[in-house]
Amino acid sequence: MKKHPSIVILLPLILILVFLGLIISAMTNGIYKHQSDILERAIDDIKQDVSHITRMAERTLHVAPQLLDDDLTQLGTDPRVSLAAVIHSNGEIISSTDFQLINKNVFNVIPEISHELFANTISQRTAIITQSERGHIIYAVMSFIDVTDNSVLRTSKKGIVFIRYDLSKLYTDVVWSVIKDRYIDIIAALIASIVIAMTLNRYLVRPLMSLQRGARQIAQGDYSNELIIDGAREVTDTLTAFNSMSNKIEANIQQIQTANKHTQAILDNVIDGIVTINKQGIIQSFNQSAENIFGYKAVDVIGRNVKVLMPEPYHHNHDQYLQHYMEGGQPKIIGKGREVVGLRKNGNTFPMDLAVTELRIENEVTFIGIVRDISERMKVDRMKNEFVSTISHELRTPLTAIHASLDLMGSGVIAEVPEKLVNLLDIAKRNTVRLHDLVNDLLDIEKLEAGQMNFDFAPHSTEQLINDSITLNQGFADKFHVRIEKSKDNVSGMVNVDARRIEQALSNLISNACKFSKKDTVVTIKTTIKNEWIKISVIDKGIGIAAEFYDKIFQKFSQADSTDTRDYEGSGLGLAISREIIDKMNGHIGFESEQGMGSEFFIELPLYK
Amino acid sequence: MSNKISRRQYLKILALGAGSITLPSCLIACGQKEPLLRIASNVWPGYELIYMAKGLGYFDADTIRLVEVPSATVCIQSLAAGTIEGAMLTLDEVLTARAEGIDLRVIAVLDMSLGADVLLAQPEITSLAQLKGKTIGVEESAVGAIMLDAALKQTNLDFNEVNTKHLTVNRHYDAFINKEVDAVISFEPVKTQLQEIGAQLLFDSSQIPGRIIDVLVATPDAIQRSPRGLKTIVGAHFKALEYMHNKPQQAAKIIAKRLRISADKVPASYEGIALPDLQENIALLAGEHPTLLNSAETLSRVMHEAGLLPRSAELDGLIDARFLPKNK
Numbered sequence: 005m006k007k008h009p010s011i012v013i014l015l016p017l018i019l020i021l022v023f024l025g026l027i028i029s030a031m032t033n034g035i036y037k038h039q040s041d042i043l044e045r046a047i048d049d050i051k052q053d054v055s056h057i058t059r060m061a062e063r064t065l066h067v068a069p070q071l072l073d074d075d076l077t078q079l080g081t082d083p084r085v086s087l088a089a090v091i092h093s094n095g096e097i098i099s100s101t102d103f104q105l106i107n108k109n110v111f112n113v114i115p116e117i118s119h120e121l122f123a124n125t126i127s128q129r130t131a132i133i134t135q136s137e138r139g140h141i142i143y144a145v146m147s148f149i150d151v152t153d154n155s156v157l158r159t160s161k162k163g164i165v166f167i168r169y170d171l172s173k174l175y176t177d178v179v180w181s182v183i184k185d186r187y188i189d190i191i192a193a194l195i196a197s198i199v200i201a202m203t204l205n206r207y208l209v210r211p212l213m214s215l216q217r218g219a220r221q222i223a224q225g226d227y228s229n230e231l232i233i234d235g236a237r238e239v240t241d242t243l244t245a246f247n248s249m250s251n252k253i254e255a256n257i258q259q260i261q262t263a264n265k266h267t268q269a270i271l272d273n274v275i276d277g278i279v280t281i282n283k284q285g286i287i288q289s290f291n292q293s294a295e296n297i298f299g300y301k302a303v304d305v306i307g308r309n310v311k312v313l314m315p316e317p318y319h320h321n322h323d324q325y326l327q328h329y330m331e332g333g334q335p336k337i338i339g340k341g342r343e344v345v346g347l348r349k350n351g352n353t354f355p356m357d358l359a360v361t362e363l364r365i366e367n368e369v370t371f372i373g374i375v376r377d378i379s380e381r382m383k384v385d386r387m388k389n390e391f392v393s394t395i396s397h398e399l400r401t402p403l404t405a406i407h408a409s410l411d412l413m414g415s416g417v418i419a420e421v422p423e424k425l426v427n428l429l430d431i432a433k434r435n436t437v438r439l440h441d442l443v444n445d446l447l448d449i450e451k452l453e454a455g456q457m458n459f460d461f462a463p464h465s466t467e468q469l470i471n472d473s474i475t476l477n478q479g480f481a482d483k484f485h486v487r488i489e490k491s492k493d494n495v496s497g498m499v500n501v502d503a504r505r506i507e508q509a510l511s512n513l514i515s516n517a518c519k520f521s522k523k524d525t526v527v528t529i530k531t532t533i534k535n536e537w538i539k540i541s542v543i544d545k546g547i548g549i550a551a552e553f554y555d556k557i558f559q560k561f562s563q564a565d566s567t568d569t570r571d572y573e574g575s576g577l578g579l580a581i582s583r584e585i586i587d588k589m590n591g592h593i594g595f596e597s598e599q600g601m602g603s604e605f606f607i608e609l610p611l612y613k
Numbered sequence: 614m615s616n617k618i619s620r621r622q623y624l625k626i627l628a629l630g631a632g633s634i635t636l637p638s639c640l641i642a643c644g645q646k647e648p649l650l651r652i653a654s655n656v657w658p659g660y661e662l663i664y665m666a667k668g669l670g671y672f673d674a675d676t677i678r679l680v681e682v683p684s685a686t687v688c689i690q691s692l693a694a695g696t697i698e699g700a701m702l703t704l705d706e707v708l709t710a711r712a713e714g715i716d717l718r719v720i721a722v723l724d725m726s727l728g729a730d731v732l733l734a735q736p737e738i739t740s741l742a743q744l745k746g747k748t749i750g751v752e753e754s755a756v757g758a759i760m761l762d763a764a765l766k767q768t769n770l771d772f773n774e775v776n777t778k779h780l781t782v783n784r785h786y787d788a789f790i791n792k793e794v795d796a797v798i799s800f801e802p803v804k805t806q807l808q809e810i811g812a813q814l815l816f817d818s819s820q821i822p823g824r825i826i827d828v829l830v831a832t833p834d835a836i837q838r839s840p841r842g843l844k845t846i847v848g849a850h851f852k853a854l855e856y857m858h859n860k861p862q863q864a865a866k867i868i869a870k871r872l873r874i875s876a877d878k879v880p881a882s883y884e885g886i887a888l889p890d891l892q893e894n895i896a897l898l899a900g901e902h903p904t905l906l907n908s909a910e911t912l913s914r915v916m917h918e919a920g921l922l923p924r925s926a927e928l929d930g931l932i933d934a935r936f937l938p939k940n941k
Contacts, residue, residue, distance in 0.1 A: 073683040074690075080680040081696035083649045103656060103681045104870050173649070173675050 012205045016197035023193030030189075031182050038178040043139050046084060046169050053079060053088070054131050054144040057165045061090050061148040065098070065163075073099050079167065086141075086170035089114065093150045093161040095122070110166075116143050117166060126162035140175060143168040211235030215246060227254040277375035280363075281310045285326050288370065297356070297377050299349035310373075315347040330369070338362050338371065343378065354379045393450045396443045403443065407436045445577040449560060452584035459502040459588060463612045466538055467496040469503060470529050473510040480515050485523045488514065491530035497538040500612040501589050509582040509593075513542040513605045516578065520546035520603070533611070541606040548599035557595065558583045582607075650835060650842035653680040653688045654701035658882045659724030659827040661868045662857065663701070666849035668867050669856065677842050692717065698835035699843070704826040704905075705755030708913055708926040717830040718933040721847045722889050722897045722905065726818035726825035729885030730756060731804050732764045733789070733812040734796035741768035741815050750780040750794035758919035759824055759912065760798045764816040772919075801882065818885070823897075823908045836933060847936040851891045891938060898934040905932060 008014075057076055064071040072090060079088045080101035089100040091110045100106055105113050110122070116134070125132055131146040143166065150161040211234055218231045227250055231243045271278055277294030281287050287310050290302040298305075298313055305312060311319045329335055341359040348354065357376040362369065410433045412418055414426070421429065451457040474488050481488050499506075517527040525545040532539045549557065561576040579593075586593040586607055597603035654660045666672065667679055680697055682688055688700040689710050699720075702710070707717050738744065741764055751757040765772065780788050785799045789807055796815070799807065808814065818825050829850070831843055857864040865879035872882060889897060897905045906928060913926040 070683060074687050077680065077682040077687060078691060078696070080678075080682070081651050081653065081691050083651070083678070101681060103873075106873075 010209065012201050012209050015204060016201040019200060020193055020197045023196070024190070027186050027189050027193065031186050034182040034185070035179055038182065039139070039175050042171055042174050042178065043135070043142075046142055046171055047133060047135075049082075049084070050133060050142055050144045050167055050169055051131055053082075053085075054146045054165050054167050057088065057090065057167065058131075058146045058148040061163065061165060062151065065090075065148075066151045069099070077101055084169040084171060084174065085167065087114070087166070087168045089166045090148075091117070091122075091164050091166060093126075093163050098163070114166060116168065117145070117164075121145060122164060125164045140172045141168065141170055207236040208239060211239045211243060215243060218246060218250070222250055222253070227251075227257075275376075277373075277377075279310065279313070279373045279375060281371050281373070283326070283330055283369040283371075285309045285311065285323060294375060297348075297375055298346065304349075313347055315345055315353045318344065319347070346375065346377075355382050389450050389454060392446055393454075396446045396450070400440070400443050400447075403436055403440050407433065407440065410436060442577075445581060448581050449577050449584065452581065452588070457505075457588075459505060461500050461502055463498045463500050464503050464506070465496055466499055466531055466540060466609075467494070469499075469501075469506050469510065470494075470531070470540065472503075473507050473514055474529065476507065476511050477514045477518065481518045481527065484518045484521060486518045486521045487524075487526045488518070489526050489528050491528055494529070494531045495533050495538070496531065497533055498612040499538065499589075499609045501609065505585045506589065506607075509585045509607065510540065510542070512578040512582045513607070516605070517542050517544035517546065517603070520544060522546060536611050537608050538611055539606050539608045541604050543602065543604045545602040548601050548603055549595070549597040550599055554597075558593070647676065647839040647842050649675075650677045650699065650839045650846070651680050651697040652677065652699040652701065652829075652846060653682050653691055653697045655682055655684050655688065656871060657701070657827065658868070658872065659886055659888065660701040661871060662723070662853040662888070663829075663846065663850050664871055665856070665864060665867045666846075666853040669853065671849035671852050672845045677846055689713075689715065692832065695832075695834075698839060699829065699831040699846075701827060701829055703756065704828055704909060705759065705912055705916060705921070707828060707830055707931075708909065708916060708922060709755065711931070712922050712924070712926055716833050716930075718833060718836060719828045719898065719905065719931055720831050720836075720843060720933050720936045721829040721850060722894050723827045723829055723850065725823060725827070725887045725889060726756075726800075727822060727885055727887040728817040728819035729804075730760050730798070730800045730818040730825055731814055732760060732796060732798050732816035733804065733807045734815050735789075735792065736811040736813055738795060738815070739813055741765075741770070744768070744796060744815075745770055745774050746776075747795035748776040748778050748793075750778045750785060750788050750797040750799075752782060752798070753779045755912070755916055755919075755921050756800075756825055757798050758921055759821070759915055760816070760818065762915045762919065763821045763824065764798075767816065767820070801885070822887075823904065824912065826905070826908060828905075831933075831936075840936070843936045844938070848938045851894075851938060854888055854890060857888075894937055895934070898932050898937065903932050903934070 057072075057079070060072050060075050076088055076090060076099045079085045085101065087101060089102075089105060089110070090098045092098050095110050097105045097108050097110050097113070110117050111119065121132070125145045126147040129147065131144050133142060133144045135142040145164050145166050147162045147164050150163040214231055214234075218229060221227075221229055230247055230250075233240050233243050233247075235243070271289075272292040274291065275293055277297040278289070278291040279287060279294050280289045287305050287308055290300070290305050295301055300312075309323075311322050314322060329338065338360045341357055343355055344358045345353050346356045346358075355378050357378050359374045361372045361374075363372055364370075410429055413421065414429045414433060448457070470490065474490070477488065514527065514529070521527055521544045528541075528543040530541045530543060532541075558579050560580045583593050586609075589609060591607055591609040593605070593607055595603055595605040652663070654663075664679060667674065667677075680691070682691070685700075685702055685706050688697070688702060689706065691697040692700055692710065692715050693713075700717075701723060702717075704719070707719065710717055732741075732749075734744070734747075738747070744765075749761065751761055761772075761777065765775065778788075778794055780794070780797065782799065782803060785797050785803045786806055788794050789797050789812065790810070797803075797807070829847065836843065853864075861880070862876070865876040868879050869876040872879065874882065897903060909926070909928050909931060913922060913928065916922040917925050
């Protein structure tokens with residue numbers, strides 16, 4: 005920033021310059037006028053002097069030259085006269101204020117007098133007055149009749165009188181005297197300027213400096229000093245405003261600090277770990293619970309890449325993943341939650357729930373990761389699954405035996421079955437089948453969740469798979485008086501799947517459709533291809549699904565009306581199993597429904613090339 | 614960086630600003646030139662040192678002007694008219710002027726006659742005593758009266774015992790040759806001319822030292838208004854005197870122009886003239902009882918007796934020694 009001089013110096017300086025300008029202008033006028041007067045008077049006087057000496061010369065030169073000398077030399081006392089001389093007709097100086105010139109030839113010693121001027125002068129009676137260019141020097145010449153020669157009655161010889169005025173000193177003295185006259189003005193201007201400077205300093209500059217100090221203190225975070233209110237009214241208003249601003253800022257800062265403390269306390273006391281990172285993956289904050297979960301202190305990890313909290317392969321891929329996302333790629337975790345594996349400081353890995361939300365504050369991207377250690381929950385889950393599996397196994401063997409026995413009894417091979425018993429045997433047999441299916445389903449889901457189910461992948465035509473599934477479910481459909489139809493514009497594609505498992509999933513969807521269809525309606529199987537994916541839809545005209553049930557539809561042991569009447573039998577595991585199967589086949593499962601109008605469940609599978 | 618100006622600094626700046634304007638203004642006011650100082654004189658070897666000083670540039674011709682006049686009479690007239698501020702005069706002229714109401718102050722003694730004024734007699738008169746009853750030609754001037762008075766006193770003759778004939782200096786030679794007078798009181802260059810034809814030197818001014826004195830005078834007005842100018846011109850006189858002692862030939866060249874004689878004749882024109890230096894001037898003018906005052910008293914008495922002064926001169930305030938340069 006360019007530095008300007010202080011107003012305390014600048015303003016008085018300008019004023020002084022203005023005053024001086026005015027004074028000098030007045031002085032110049034005064035000097036000019038005085039000098040004109042001097043010149044005017046000098047011209048009058050030199051005329052008088054030259055005619056006086058001329059008269060003296062004519063009257064006394066031949067009788068009493070001493071008298072001429074007396075009068076001529078008296079001229080020398082006039083401060084303006086620099087030289088006066090009486091010159092003989094032959095050019096010899098007879099008398100002069102400068103004695104050294106006496107008897108000298110005028111043309112040699114008085115430069116103003118040329119032969120021409122001499123001749124001019126004696127050719128007339130009037131005085132010739134000449135002034136120098138600047139008016140400093142004026143000189144007069146006048147002729148007189150030289151009567152020193154008494155031999156003739158009237159001589160034609162003429163001498164001249166020369167008088168020179170030098171006005172330089174008078175001109176200079178005028179300057180001094182005018183300056184002296186204006187001296188008081190100059191002093192007054194000076195005093196006025198000093199008074200203005202002091203006033204400015206007292207009422208403007210000093211308060212401004214105090215303001216400057218105050219602003220500096222605030223810049224350094226010191227709000228404690230109140231400015232002293234002093235100075236011109238405008239300045240005191242400013243200072244007052246400044247003080248109130250300072251107080252307000254201080255109050256606001258305190259409020260913000262309190263709010264910050266409050267927020268920090270919440271963050272520190274929440275059970276979940278909260279880790280924030282920037283778009284480069286650098287950890288920005290790390291709360292108390294995060295410290296407990298990962299075993300790091302916040303100070304150890306803030307500023308480091310979040311990768312340190314991840315085992316391979318996440319550790320390796322995270323940067324790429326983040327960059328991909330920032331460039332507009334699809335998120336894997338951001339915006340949703342997921343179970344992932346974390347890495348503690350001591351090197352142990354652990355399962356955790358991770359939910360990431362993206363936060364944009366003024367174009368600055370921050371990702372907030374909420375972390376929950378689920379090791380304990382996982383352990384419990386595993387124990388439960390193992391328990392179910394064990395129980396299921398233990399149930400299936402006796403069930404098989406009971407079923408076989410009931411079959412034997414029902415066939416009447418062993419003994420005649422009394423009419424009353426046939427019905428009871430039938431009920432017992434049906435329920436063992438149902439129990440058996442349930443155990444199978446339980447074992448399937450347990451295997452799928454534990455990742456213990458083996459898949460036999462091979463390319464299959466979807467048409468074949470659909471046909472097989474229809475065949476399998478034909479009897480079931482008949483039972484519900486429902487017809488299964490393939491859509492006329494069906495397409496077929498090859499998919500790389502385990503046929504038995506796909507058929508299981510498709511059968512599940514078809515049987516569900518039949519089960520929930522109204523009597524004498526059609527269940528339609530429809531296939532479409534889009535973007536290298538084939539979609540197989542199972543469409544019914546059944547009761548549809550209530551909106552509040554959408555979230556639970558693929559969960560275990562769920563049926564739309566599980567709690568109340570339970571009109572529709574089934575284990576409630578079918579859709580959960582189907583989803584697990586389709587996930588393992590790299591496909592998607594989903595549905596669309598409108599309550600009372602029917603549902604469409606679909607499977608999407610990547611086409612095999 | 615802080616642009617703070619402390620109170621002290623601020624006052625300094627103010628003072629500096631004020632000073633920078635006041636100082637030149639003060640110089641304008643305080644240093645204003647004194648009015649023109651005009652000193653008149655006729656041509657006389659004793660006065661020429663001041664003209665030489667002017668030629669040597671010892672003072673500024675703008676502030677001090679030397680007005681050349683043909684005679685002391687013009688000087689006195691100009692002093693009376695107030696057209697000049699100072700003059701170079703003989704002490705008797707000063708006393709006369711003062712008696713006529715022209716207040717003049719002696720500020721320096723320029724020269725003293727030590728033999729330049731003489732009483733010359735016809736060859737047959739060999740002693741002052743023989744002058745009894747004789748006719749003595751003398752100028753009707755103070756110098757003439759003083760010389761006559763002193764010469765007669767020496768031989769105890771009275772004014773009444775001699776006849777005096779008033780003669781202007783241009784008539785001295787002729788009157789002496791024609792024996793119109795038995796003796797004449799004269800001075801250079803008549804002195805040399807008469808001695809060549811055998812005139813007897815009976816008395817000269819060297820016998821009455823301090824009686825015939827040339828002084829520099831100033832009006833009280835000039836003393837009040839141009840003290841620096843007066844100091845300058847007095848100082849210039851003594852500087853010129855020093856110059857003449859150190860470089861007599863160069864000095865003679867300068868002086869010759871105004872005396873209108875050749876340079877080699879200049880030393881002769883200073884014969885019989887004593888040029889008191891600064892020390893002698895201090896002795897003459899300064900102190901409680903300046904020597905010059907005694908001379909003035911004697912002179913006053915003689916002049917009064919000779920009828921040249923209506924009464925004894927008032928000598929209070931005659932001398933002002935303030936313009937003599939401080940002794941080195």
